Amino acid sequence: MxxxxxxxxxxxxxxxxxxxxxxxxxxxxxxxxxxxxxxxxxxxxxxxxxxxxxxxxxxxxxxxxxxxxxxxxxxxxxxLIEGASGAGNTDRFDQERQQGDLGKVFADSAENALSIVKRSLDRQQLSQLEAVVDMLIGARSVYLTAVRSSYAVAYYFHYVGRMALPSMQLIPRHMNSAIDDLNDAEPGDVLVAITVTPYSTETIKACEYAKKRGLKLLLISDSEIVSPHLQPEQMLVTSVLSTHHFGCFSGMMAVVEMLVAFLMHRGGQGARDRIASYETVRIENNAYWVAQKKH
Missing domain, CATH: 1.10.10.10 (Winged helix-like DNA-binding domain superfamily/Winged helix DNA-binding domain)
Structure with a gap:
């Protein structure tokens, strides 16, 4: 064959x-x-x-x-080379599965999380990740958008990623729509959109608008087929299969963590200096709780 x-x-x-x-x-x-x-x-x-x-x-x-x-x-x-269960301490999970209903939920959920992390990382190619990072670093502005459950992934990506990539902006801002915030975007800028099944109308419309304005599009999703007419420059596909009604984002977070690692590495000393400056600001403004000494 x-x-x-x-x-x-x-x-x-x-x-x-x-x-x-x-x-x-x-x-x-x-x-x-x-x-x-x-x-x-x-x-x-x-x-x-x-x-x-x-x-x-x-x-x-x-x-x-x-x-x-x-x-x-x-x-x-x-x-098929290997099964779908992924790596993990299966003996331990089998033991937990015998401990009643919650034991089964625990084991199934843990095995699923390990499996989708492995599946998601296995799908990524070094050459494509390098091209994605080059596209992000080379852009004047990088816009990042997501809604609902995907927003948690976008927020983390922005919160950490902006220290290596100051041009990154999380949209929409101030209860606007993402399209409003793309009004000042220019050709060559990049929109990073994160969406999973069922795909958000707001996110798809933002992608279509961005393409019309000449932006490059990076789509992070659970499928290569989101909209038949949407042609992103780059696409990272992850697994969000779950044991319950909502998607499991462990695999997507692993891929985003890899992107962050690439950006930090490529950001060099400048990225390290920005991280240090953020840390200084937090310390100076008592962002971190410290137990008070007893008198």
Whole structure:
């Protein structure tokens, strides 16, 4: 079997995403986003996870000139090198899992967090991360936007990242919209947008507006397919799979931490001096609590 067939199938799905029917688009997006699970699961499990019918999965296989679902799944199954559980102290987790309902929740959540951190980091390529950092450092202004749960990641990235990259601005500011704050942006500036399923209208509109104004776009998301018509210069994809209703951001935070490490390294002495100046300001203004001596 051609070892590159899985990659070719994913590329074909992405290229033709806009032409597919809504149900087939949903199925295609699932295959692109979860290639390992697709390679492991039988058709009914895949249909359940993707929230489509088994009929849709068969149809998408035939559209790609495969005889059926199993024929389409075979390259993904062959490409699997390791399971989805990730590294970790599985013996300890197995013990916890025997300690009742909360023990199972503990073990499942811990294994999931370790797994998505590993999956998210495995997806990153050094050459792309270098290109991302070059794009950020080379821009006059870097705008960073996210809303709702993704905002926590954006806030941390800005809070730490601005010490290495003073041009970084977190938007929207002062209850504005992100589009308002992009009004002064110039071609060549960069917008970093963070969004995960279900994608925020505000964030997608900000991305579209930024592209119209000539900004470069870095998208950090849980999928390579966010909007069929959105073409970012760079895209970092992470896993936010979770054992509960909301996404788990451990993997995305690990990738953001890596970006911060790159920026700090590339920032050199200037970054170190800015960190020291922030620390001095905090100390001078009693930002850190110190236990008072008893008299």
């Amino acid at each position: 051609d070892p590159t067939l899985r990659i070719k199938i994913i590329a074909q799905l992405k290229d033709h995403m806009a032409e597919l029917s809504p149900q087939m688009r949903t199925a295609a997006k699932y295959i692109v986003d979860h290639p390992s699970d697709f390679g492991l699961d039988p058709i009914r499990d895949t249909a359940s996870k993707a929230k489509v019918s088994t009929y849709t999965l068969v149809n998408i296989a035939k559209k790609l000139d495969f005889s059926g679902f199993e024929d389409l799944r075979r390259p993904f199954r062959s490409a």
